[in-house]
Amino acid sequence: MSNRTFTMVKPDATGKGYTGAILDQIIKGGFSIKAMKWLKLTPEQAGAFYEVHKARPFYGELVEFMSSGPIVAAILEKENAVEDFRKLIGATNPAQAEEGTIRKNFAASIGENAVHGSDSDENAAIEGAFFFSRLERF
Numbered sequence: 001m002s003n004r005t006f007t008m009v010k011p012d013a014t015g016k017g018y019t020g021a022i023l024d025q026i027i028k029g030g031f032s033i034k035a036m037k038w039l040k041l042t043p044e045q046a047g048a049f050y051e052v053h054k055a056r057p058f059y060g061e062l063v064e065f066m067s068s069g070p071i072v073a074a075i076l077e078k079e080n081a082v083e084d085f086r087k088l089i090g091a092t093n094p095a096q097a098e099e100g101t102i103r104k105n106f107a108a109s110i111g112e113n114a115v116h117g118s119d120s121d122e123n124a125a126i127e128g129a130f131f132f133s134r135l136e137r138f
């Protein structure tokens, strides 16, 4: 079990001005920030990040959405980080997300769902390394 996960505040949420409130909920949820940046992905970069979903019918839509506006990328630390963060963000579809979760509070649809959270320790490490060099992680 690793104590780190990777997250993005997605373009729907940055565009609606929810960045501060989402980061506040993450910090109050017990996570500390180990790396962070604000940037806009190109379609090529978004496509590479979500390469695992290439065969899925929503891949084109997902790449277009994730490159449509700025995101916040961050590495977070907490005991049992991956699992606890998935609990904090709630189900992929906000309509099925539990009350009080970030997606319930801030997401509008299954496609535009406010935040990303890594689904395993292995992917957390891969995703963190996609955005941050060794010099940018503390």
Ligand code: ATP
Pocket (backbone or CB within 6 Å): 053, 058, 061, 062, 091, 092, 110, 111, 112, 113, 115, 116, 117, 118, 119
């Ligand atoms: P994420 O990886 O972003 O944390 P997740 O692990 O809850 O989300 P995945 O199955 O990995 O869900 O899907 C990745 C992303 O693709 C979703 O967060 C969402 O933005 C988009 N997505 C997933 N399913 C659909 C769908 N049926 N229609 C449109 N977009 C979808």
Ligand code: MG
Pocket (backbone or CB within 6 Å): 117, 118, 119
């Ligand atoms: Mg996922």
